[in-house]
Amino acid sequence: MSPSVHVCQAGSCRRNGSEAVLLEIEELTNALDGECKVKGSGCLGLCSRGPAAVSVTEGREQRSHVNLDSLEASANVVETATGTKPRLDDPGLLTRLSGVRAMRMREQAISQYRWNGALNSILDEVQDKAKRGKSSGDLERLLAEVLVKSGFKNPPFDTMPSKIEDYTQWTLEDVTKLTRHSAVFHFKSNDRKRGTPNPRGGGRSPPKPKTWHTTLLGEVGKNEEGPLPWVERDYTPISGALEWERGTCDILIKIYKDGAATSWLHRVLTTWEASGRPEAGLKVWLSKPVLTLSVPYLVSGDAASFSPASVLLLLAGTGIVAMPQVLHHRDPYGKIGISVPKRHQLHVPVDMVFSCRADDVLMLDEITERCKEASEYANNEPKPPQINKGLRNCTLLLTDAKASAENSPFPNVTCSANDLNDLKSLPNAEVLESRLSLEIVRGALAKMPEPCRVVVSGPSAFNQAARNMLLEERVSDEAITILEA
Ligand code: FES
Structure with a gap:
């Protein structure tokens, strides 16, 4: 059996650049003598440490690889599968592959309205190009575009903007505490810009059935995930698409002591409850619905x-x-x-x-x-x-x-x-x-x-x-x- 490499192309690995890892590993194996199959795979269960891959040697020995965030890490996967160390001494190849990785990450972030993640990736690449004395005209334009989408024109990014593209504000109506660690947060919104998981009408073809999620912005202030004052976390509502369209959404959230977004939510919830749940309500930003799985x-x-x-x-x-x-x-x-x-x-x-x-x-x-x-x-x-x-x-x-x-x-x-x-x-x-x-x-x-x-x-x-x-x-x-x- 020839050696093979399976690179996860799902959820968080994709957000962290796994499309580019796949391409890197393909390029690195193509340059070797001998056959090595390289394939995209579904989630490998290593999500929190993605991008992830599994290598399989000729002798069928399997090994998991995580945190594939550099060309060297991709080369290590190829070496494990094939027994041969790929050459990494072609500066043109290195630059091209790192450019592809950055591009895929920001495309993925933009397609899912993750403005903080997208800006992080763009800023990293602008800096990288500056170090290499290269112009980053296109990136500067994209930077300006994404900044506008995120509701900012310029730094500082220390307070939440009044408008964020593809997000609407939802008011917390109630909280049902299920266990010592978890609760269902019941949100409400009258803003029609909240969108729907199933856009229809206006000459569109009928919506395809799907499961879906939304991104919640944890307003934590300065953070390491990007320049904006929030962190972006995906949640799958337990309420249905029809309820979303009617302006309600129930999200089950487990509060983690060290979780940036959930500990923020717990803090504001505690303040909201302590002040007698004022009418104005606690507000959170939720993105338009995003496809998770196609049905059936x-x-x-x-x-x-x-x-x-x-x-x-x-x-x-x-x-x-x-x-x-x-x-x-x-x-x-x-x-x-x-x-x-x-x-x-x-x-x-x-x-x-x-x-x-x-x-x-x-x-x-x-x-x-x-x-x-x-x-x-x-x-x-x-x-x-x-x-x-x-x-x-x-x-x-x-x-x-x-x-x-x-x-x-x-x-x-x-x-x-x-x-x-x-x-x-x-x-x-x-x-x-x-x-x-x-x-x-x-x-x-x-x-x-x-x-x-x-x-x-x-x-x-x-x-x-x-x-x-x-x-x-x-x-x-x-x-x-x-x-x-
Ligand atoms: S999303 Fe890649 S291992 Fe789960």
Whole structure:
């Protein structure tokens, strides 16, 4: 078998320049004698350390590579796969490849309204060109354009602007604290510029069904992610597209002590609550909706190798937000407000394995409801060939709770064992005190009609472990979609 390299082309790796890493690795391998296959891949479960890749040697030895943020790092991947060190002594090649990397990163940032990330990349390249005595006329123009989009004309960038292109301000209406660490933030907006996940009318072709996300700006002031006074974080709302169009949006957020955006949100929430939740409300900026996965294939972009006959959700922690977004497509007219041809509706069995800490069980009521929908349907129609409502089967995996509530944002919120009784009583649900294991994955896969799309979403370590288990069970890479959570 010839050696190969698989470079992640999904989510955060793409934002960090993985298209350019792919190109670099292709160029470096082309210059070597001997064959080495280089391919783009779906998420490898290493999202927080992207751009990421996996090298496979002639002897089938696999190795993960992370933080591929330089040409030297890409060369190291090639050397691991092929055993030959690529030459990096052609200054023309080095300059061209670093230019491509910067260009891809800023294109990606601009296409997703990440103005801080885009400016960061542009400013880095302007500086780099200045060092090399090169003119950066085009970049200066782009810099000015992106600055206008971000609501600024010139520095200083120390206060929030009144207008930001492709963003609108949403008012916090309420907060439902679910656990000691997580809450659902209920936002409202009357601004029509908020857009819609499904633009229609005006001679457009009918909208394609999709899952989607929005970017929240954490107004943290000066930060390392770019020159603007905010950090950009993607969230998948748990409310539907139709609700967005009606001006409401619910976002499940886990507050991390060290998270720049979430600790900012917690600070302003605390102040807002302490001052008696004033009418004027707490405001946050949310971007227009951005495509995450196309439906029914559940892959990023339009390219799909198959239409699934079943969907298995392997979720952990806040990755649970994928569940409502996927299930909304069982009722596109009611939940999304668009009519979708039958072949694009998600009328296939959907099972879920959800892993969470025993003190951080998220969306328990919704999980129970979705299981009930399917079990009621099964009672009315014994053994239907396809169950097209709710969750056909659900396994809730409880891992150890954190010993103390210290440093919890909501220390007084509890989730008791009794809350689980409703779920436990359902014939299509089980609750286990266990981590995700190969046996659990194997058992879940055995129930899925083929071809099955497996959607994995959770923290990086969970995603990587789940992917490895799926590969061990001979699920093909093409059937696995991994989302960051
Ligand atoms: S490893 Fe690349 S986005 Fe997950």
